[in-house]
Amino acid sequence: MVDLRSQYEKIGAEIDNAIKSVILSSAFIKGPDVKLFEEELREYMGVKHVVSCANGTDALHLAMMVLGLKPGDEVITTNFTFISTVEVVALSGLKVVIVDPEPGSFNISVEAVRKAITPRTKAIVPVHLFGQCADMESLMKLAKKFNLFIIEDAAQATGTDYLFKNGTTKKAGTIGHIGTTSFFPSKNLGCYGDGGALYTNDDTFAKKLRSIASHGMKVRYHYDDIGVNSRLDTIQAAILRVKLRHLLKFNDARKAVADLYDEAFAGCNLITVPERVSYSSHIFHQYTIKVKNGKRDELKKFLESKKIPSMVYYPGPIHMQVAYGYLGYKENDFPVTTALCKEVLSLPMHPEMEQEQLDYIILNVLEFFDK
Numbered sequence: 001m002v003d004l005r006s007q008y009e010k011i012g013a014e015i016d017n018a019i020k021s022v023i024l025s026s027a028f029i030k031g032p033d034v035k036l037f038e039e040e041l042r043e044y045m046g047v048k049h050v051v052s053c054a055n056g057t058d059a060l061h062l063a064m065m066v067l068g069l070k071p072g073d074e075v076i077t078t079n080f081t082f083i084s085t086v087e088v089v090a091l092s093g094l095k096v097v098i099v100d101p102e103p104g105s106f107n108i109s110v111e112a113v114r115k116a117i118t119p120r121t122k123a124i125v126p127v128h129l130f131g132q133c134a135d136m137e138s139l140m141k142l143a144k145k146f147n148l149f150i151i152e153d154a155a156q157a158t159g160t161d162y163l164f165k166n167g168t169t170k171k172a173g174t175i176g177h178i179g180t181t182s183f184f185p186s187k188n189l190g191c192y193g194d195g196g197a198l199y200t201n202d203d204t205f206a207k208k209l210r211s212i213a214s215h216g217m218k219v220r221y222h223y224d225d226i227g228v229n230s231r232l233d234t235i236q237a238a239i240l241r242v243k244l245r246h247l248l249k250f251n252d253a254r255k256a257v258a259d260l261y262d263e264a265f266a267g268c269n270l271i272t273v274p275e276r277v278s279y280s281s282h283i284f285h286q287y288t289i290k291v292k293n294g295k296r297d298e299l300k301k302f303l304e305s306k307k308i309p310s311m312v313y314y315p316g317p318i319h320m321q322v323a324y325g326y327l328g329y330k331e332n333d334f335p336v337t338t339a340l341c342k343e344v345l346s347l348p349m350h351p352e353m354e355q356e357q358l359d360y361i362i363l364n365v366l367e368f369f370d371k
Contacts (some may be wrong), residue, residue, distance in 0.1 A: 001309050002186045006352035011246060018238035031234030037241045038197070044244060047174040047199045049206035052232035053213050056155045056182025057084040059196040060125075062230065063151045063178040064092040066208045069122050076116050077125040077153075078108040079318050079337040085127055085153050086318050095120070096327055098318055100336040104275035106288070106344075107134035109336075114142060123149040128157035128172045130288050130313075130346075131188070131254075133280035136162050136175045143176075150176030154199075156285040158189040159251045163279050172280075173199045178209075183232075183240055188254070188285055189247050191236040253351035254284040257358065261287055261347065264362040270295060270369050272343075286313060287349040296345050299368050306364045311346045 022031060034052060042050040053059050071093035077085050079098040089096045099112035106129045113124060124143060126134035143150045154173030158181055161169045173179025183195035200206050211218045216227030265271045272290040276282050291299055303310050317337045319329035348361060
């Protein structure tokens with residue numbers, strides 16, 4: 001699904017020098033590369049503040065902590081996402097409210113959000129799934145109307161551009177009150193371990209986020225907030241500085257692969273290729289098709305027999321997970337999510353894909369449907 005070894009072989013000398021520099025400095029915690037990476041990422045994202053942290057889940061949790069939400073406050077998010085988006089809401093003592101996504105884009109449905117808002121709703125967490133933005137302009141209008149916070153989960157969309165109706169653009173994660181991201185190795189901008197960051201244009205939020213992420217300290221050994229220990233280590237920051245310089249090239253390569261997939265599958269009526277919405281670019285963290293007529297699992301097994309990896313993101317709706325049974329949802333409450341969980345299949349997608357590999361994958365996918 002991802003070929004990090006081939007990527008390393010292309011930029012290995014830069015990576016090795018970056019790691020060696022940190023080792024020679026022995027500044028493993030909060031070394032200079034952490035601040036430099038935050039500054040470089042801030043410039044790339046076009047946002048006022050970048051606060052690094054230990055991982056993407058921590059980023060979401062820190063965002064919840066800084067907004068001053070109270071136990072029982074409701075937070076609306078999508079049913080079709082990785083569990084951390086929902087997990088941090090529950091861990092914060094807040095009420096999880098999940099809604100269906102759009103069947104085409106896989107991103108949270110604005111209309112479903114609108115219907116779920118109550119007097120206790122305090123925040124919305126859209127997830128920019130698979131590398132394409134949710135409809136942020138519409139969501140921000142809802143947030144303004146009902147005085148809600150928006151936390152963007154942009155872990156799969158580093159580098160995606162959102163296009164507003166007035167022609168301006170912003171990067172995914174920089175539109176809401178706080179944006180979060182992950183630098184998990186398989187992400188478009190990934191390190192060689194765990195890492196995460198938050199984005200905000202709000203000075204007060206940024207100051208408090210830095211404090212909470214560092215045990216609640218603004219000044220050493222003086223604690224103004226109840227905090228946690230969540231930091232990006234210096235070696236990972238140094239690696240990310242290198243990879244950030246290549247991100248545009250990497251994302252362009254992903255788009256080229258997606259274009260070839262789209263063209264190849266256009267004539268197959270049992271495959272629905274990823275929808276590309278008008279208001280967002282798509283950087284294809286995953287290339288996710290929908291397989292009709294209940295053939296998804298058969299296709300996956302067939303590809304396995306040909307030594308072609310594929311993945312189901314996500315095989316089970318959140319509302320049917322044992323840990324979230326307490327929410328009281330019924331099996332048929334989310335028809336879109338339930339259908340997607342039975343249809344979606346992600347094919348190999350990474351910047352290092354060679355034409356021979358692509359041809360082999362495409363040939364076998366089409367062969368399956370021609371049987």
